[in-house]
Amino acid sequence: MPDPSIAQLRQVLIESIAIPLGSTFAKERLEKNSWFLFYGPMGSGKTLAVRSLQSECNALIFDLTPSNL
Numbered sequence: 001m002p003d004p005s006i007a008q009l010r011q012v013l014i015e016s017i018a019i020p021l022g023s024t025f026a027k028e029r030l031e032k033n034s035w036f037l038f039y040g041p042m043g044s045g046k047t048l049a050v051r052s053l054q055s056e057c058n059a060l061i062f063d064l065t066p067s068n069l
Helices: 005-020 022-029 046-057
Strands: none
Touching: 005 022, 005 046
16 A cells, blocks of 8 residues: 555645634534644654644644653
């Protein structure tokens, strides 16, 4: 199975995180996920994706990187 493309990853982020966080209508009707885990190799865009979601949705993010702990 090939790795997902950037467009596929973006679509999943929008559908599962951004829409439920940003819309009260969607929040009431969609299944609630209280946490998400982003992992992968360095330089793959995890931090950029999380920070952009945070700024768009005014979400609280906990960075549990081992160097921060």
